[in-house]
Amino acid sequence: MALLEVDDVVVRFGGVTAVNRATFTADRGQITGLIGPNGAGKTTCFNVITGLQRPTKGKVRYRERDVTGWPVHKRAKHGVGRTFQRLEAFGSLSVRDNVRVAHEIHGGPLAWFGRSRTNIEALLDRVGIRDYADERADSIPTGTARLLELARCLASDPKLLLLDEPSSGLDETETDAFGELLVELAAEGCAVLMVEHDMDLVMGVCDEIHVLDFGEIIASGAPAAIRSDPKVQRAYLGYSDDDADAGRDSDTSVIEAVTS
Numbered sequence: 075m076a077l078l079e080v081d082d083v084v085v086r087f088g089g090v091t092a093v094n095r096a097t098f099t100a101d102r103g104q105i106t107g108l109i110g111p112n113g114a115g116k117t118t119c120f121n122v123i124t125g126l127q128r129p130t131k132g133k134v135r136y137r138e139r140d141v142t143g144w145p146v147h148k149r150a151k152h153g154v155g156r157t158f159q160r161l162e163a164f165g166s167l168s169v170r171d172n173v174r175v176a177h178e179i180h181g182g183p184l185a186w187f188g189r190s191r192t193n194i195e196a197l198l199d200r201v202g203i204r205d206y207a208d209e210r211a212d213s214i215p216t217g218t219a220r221l222l223e224l225a226r227c228l229a230s231d232p233k234l235l236l237l238d239e240p241s242s243g244l245d246e247t248e249t250d251a252f253g254e255l256l257v258e259l260a261a262e263g264c265a266v267l268m269v270e271h272d273m274d275l276v277m278g279v280c281d282e283i284h285v286l287d288f289g290e291i292i293a294s295g296a297p298a299a300i301r302s303d304p305k306v307q308r309a310y311l312g313y314s315d316d317d318a319d320a321g322r323d324s325d326t327s328v329i330e331a332v333t334s
């Protein structure tokens with residue numbers, strides 16, 4: 075059984091069906107991508123998995139238990155960690171203290187008395203933000219703030235790591251390093267589930283990808299299969315390789331990202 079199972083989840087906001095019978099999994103040792111056009115329901119799925127949003131229907135199972143009714147903090151305590159699309163660090167604290175606080179909130183007494191095994195300096199180093207350790211979190215570049223968000227999340231030693239658009243604001247070198255770090259985390263046994271618009275990153279590191287469109291999973295599979303899936307191409311481009319004379323005047327950068 076996979077570490078995380080999202081089973082037939084529906085989320086309605088009034089008349090809007092944000093997620094429609096979504097079923098997918100994420101497992102230990104794997105990087106799973108959740109992709110789809112703007113408004114497809116990706117963040118809403120994350121909210122359902124972390125407990126911020128109660129599904130209208132369906133279930134979330136984590137470590138073989140039905141956690142659909144569990145509050146956010148209980149899931150976090152059991153190893154569900156997430157980063158947010160909007161940055162959430164404490165602006166007036168230093169980068170180091172932000173990571174320390176995240177660690178203490180999660181770690182309890184062991185962390186407060188400095189007895190936990192998590193080494194904050196090593197974590198800052200690993201994520202690549204040690205040079206900014208003493209800076210206030212509200213004074214660092216966006217890319218660094220994203221990495222801080224990841225470090226805060228890793229400070230809680232998650233078993234399931236949910237990343238919502240983690241690479242936005244990172245430059246190419248930072249994105250490459252970030253991808254390598256995700257591969258390492260997965261190799262250590264973490265289940266990584268990532269919402270991401272950078273297709274090179276998604277196609278480069280994901281073991282499996284689920285594609286959402288208007289709240290529905292329209293395709294699931296390995297990167298190569300997703301890239302050549304006509305349904306996915308239509309969702310992103312408005313047409314697929316299979317469509318004979320479709321409008322070729324769409325956004326070519328997106329076309330290249332999905333099909334190249």
Ligand SMILES: Nc1ncnc2c1ncn2[C@@H]1O[C@H](COP(=O)(O)OP(=O)(O)OP(=O)(O)O)[C@@H](O)[C@H]1O
Pocket residue numbers: 087090091092110111112113114115116117118119159
């Ligand atoms: N709290 C809410 N109340 C009403 N509608 C909502 C709410 N949250 C999300 N929605 C709607 O649900 C749909 C899915 O939104 P969601 O934020 O999950 O999409 P997304 O795939 O994360 O998009 P993006 O790529 O832009 O971040 C959208 O139509 C959005 O407007």
Ligand SMILES: [Mg+2]
Pocket residue numbers: 116117118159
């Ligand atoms: Mg979103």
